Amino acid sequence: MSAPLKVALLGCGTVGASVLRLLADQAADITARVGRPVEVAGVAVRRPDRHPEVPADLLTTDARALVTRPDVDLVVEVIGGIEPARELMLAAFAAGKSVVSANKALLADDGVALHAAAAEAGVDLYYEAAVAGAIPLLRPLRESLAGDQLTRVVGIVNGTTNYILSRMAETGAGFAEALAEATELGYAEADPTADVDGFDAAAKAAILASLAFHSPVAASDVHREGISAVSATDVARAAEIGCTVKLLAICEKVTGEHGDAIAVRVHPAMIPTTHPLASVGGAFNAVFVEAEAAGQLMFYGQGAGGEPTASAVLGDLVAVARNRVAGVAGPGTTAYAGLPVSPMADTPTRYHVSLDVADKPGVLATVAQEFAAHGVSISTVRQDGAGEAATLVIVTHRAPDSALSATISRLRGMPAVRAVTSVLRVEGLA
Numbered sequence: 001m002s003a004p005l006k007v008a009l010l011g012c013g014t015v016g017a018s019v020l021r022l023l024a025d026q027a028a029d030i031t032a033r034v035g036r037p038v039e040v041a042g043v044a045v046r047r048p049d050r051h052p053e054v055p056a057d058l059l060t061t062d063a064r065a066l067v068t069r070p071d072v073d074l075v076v077e078v079i080g081g082i083e084p085a086r087e088l089m090l091a092a093f094a095a096g097k098s099v100v101s102a103n104k105a106l107l108a109d110d111g112v113a114l115h116a117a118a119a120e121a122g123v124d125l126y127y128e129a130a131v132a133g134a135i136p137l138l139r140p141l142r143e144s145l146a147g148d149q150l151t152r153v154v155g156i157v158n159g160t161t162n163y164i165l166s167r168m169a170e171t172g173a174g175f176a177e178a179l180a181e182a183t184e185l186g187y188a189e190a191d192p193t194a195d196v197d198g199f200d201a202a203a204k205a206a207i208l209a210s211l212a213f214h215s216p217v218a219a220s221d222v223h224r225e226g227i228s229a230v231s232a233t234d235v236a237r238a239a240e241i242g243c244t245v246k247l248l249a250i251c252e253k254v255t256g257e258h259g260d261a262i263a264v265r266v267h268p269a270m271i272p273t274t275h276p277l278a279s280v281g282g283a284f285n286a287v288f289v290e291a292e293a294a295g296q297l298m299f300y301g302q303g304a305g306g307e308p309t310a311s312a313v314l315g316d317l318v319a320v321a322r323n324r325v326a327g328v329a330g331p332g333t334t335a336y337a338g339l340p341v342s343p344m345a346d347t348p349t350r351y352h353v354s355l356d357v358a359d360k361p362g363v364l365a366t367v368a369q370e371f372a373a374h375g376v377s378i379s380t381v382r383q384d385g386a387g388e389a390a391t392l393v394i395v396t397h398r399a400p401d402s403a404l405s406a407t408i409s410r411l412r413g414m415p416a417v418r419a420v421t422s423v424l425r426v427e428g429l430a
């Protein structure tokens, strides 16, 4: 057997510790699959005293020196965040080393430049773990579907928020309690506001849109709304119309007056309980991909947690190790289509709106008139109660998002409307 391939592991938190453990547990199989042993050369951490599980001679606080060590062949970056992860990746490429990363924040922030640096160095940059954890999704998009035309990618790509929404809907758990559980289980980001406010899902949506539509899409291009404004009323209203609330990432090819573009958004939405995404619970993720020839495909599995994420990291590590043994680099990404990102204001969406109104003659007509004035067609209206406590529940047809939000702003100022108690977009309704 030839000399081992040496790996620099950067970061030994939830994901890094699982990578280290699985790499040791599966050493014999990985050796057989790669054709050479794959061994850890060093583990860069911030506080060596906090890692009694790692052999002391492997620990270092100098990640840069580890990355550029001549005996290191491959780098696994599971530190997270933008810097120093970016600088360490660029140093790895410059030194001719392939990188495996789980870092969606960085890939969505600077993916184009990182891919270019890897290509220039003739090495690999793989990051299957960065989107939907264990689920094989990026490689199918990049390789298996490379001969098809993708039209839509929609899914649940953040385990923490899905865990929180599932707990709120199923057990009535409070938001803070459910978030604490998700953090304890290793699903949440180092700063969980990245999950709750939709930044993590937006980064993943940007990566998915870039791969699906061969165009550069950054996290800052993604319309982003998190789940902190989702109320118990929203969850209850959703249940009344046979829906559940999920945080969705939606990437679509749209055709406007200036030609093809990409609409990319992350926001909570009501979806029918019969929709396959509605039954995706806990930290699980699921992603639908629609392609012209393939039709609909669905990918489902564990989207967060140390071991599931480490599975995807190790899959990439085996892939880049095989490429290294073969003396090649794998397929990179392409942004040849260069499609622009369409503004959220122009994106067609549907709204579910719940209003407290006085039950007086003409109120329904006044409210309906406001929708009509903005060119928004109403699909269904329901009135509950009477007198002072009447509630109007309206579901619209699709209209440009700006028309819908302008309608809501006007309703909030109408004397006949006492309160707008719930506003959520709706997806997947017939």
Ligand SMILES: NC(=O)C1=CN([C@@H]2O[C@H](COP(=O)(O)OP(=O)(O)OC[C@H]3O[C@@H](n4cnc5c(N)ncnc54)[C@H](O)[C@@H]3O)[C@@H](O)[C@H]2O)C=CC1
Residues within 6 Å of the ligand: 010, 011, 012, 013, 014, 015, 016, 044, 045, 046, 047, 061, 063, 078, 079, 080, 081, 084, 102, 103, 104, 105, 129, 130, 133, 186, 187, 188, 189, 190, 303, 304, 305, 306, 309
């Ligand atoms: N936890 C999860 O379920 C998933 C995490 N990811 C991604 O994997 C990456 C790692 O996530 P976790 O392991 O959950 O985070 P973590 O916070 O548990 O671990 C990161 C580790 O890196 C260390 N670190 C930070 N800066 C360092 C530096 N300059 N040098 C050496 N070590 C440094 C930290 O001390 C910490 O131990 C992130 O990019 C995250 O977005 C991706 C998919 C799922």
Ligand SMILES: N[C@@H](CC=O)C(=O)O
Residues within 6 Å of the ligand: 130, 132, 133, 157, 158, 159, 160, 161, 187, 188, 189, 195, 200, 303, 304, 305
């Ligand atoms: N914090 C992320 C981890 C995986 O990407 C999530 O909750 O999905």
Ligand code: NA
Residues within 6 Å of the ligand: 128, 129, 130, 131, 132, 133, 134, 135, 136, 137, 138, 312
């Ligand atoms: Na994945």
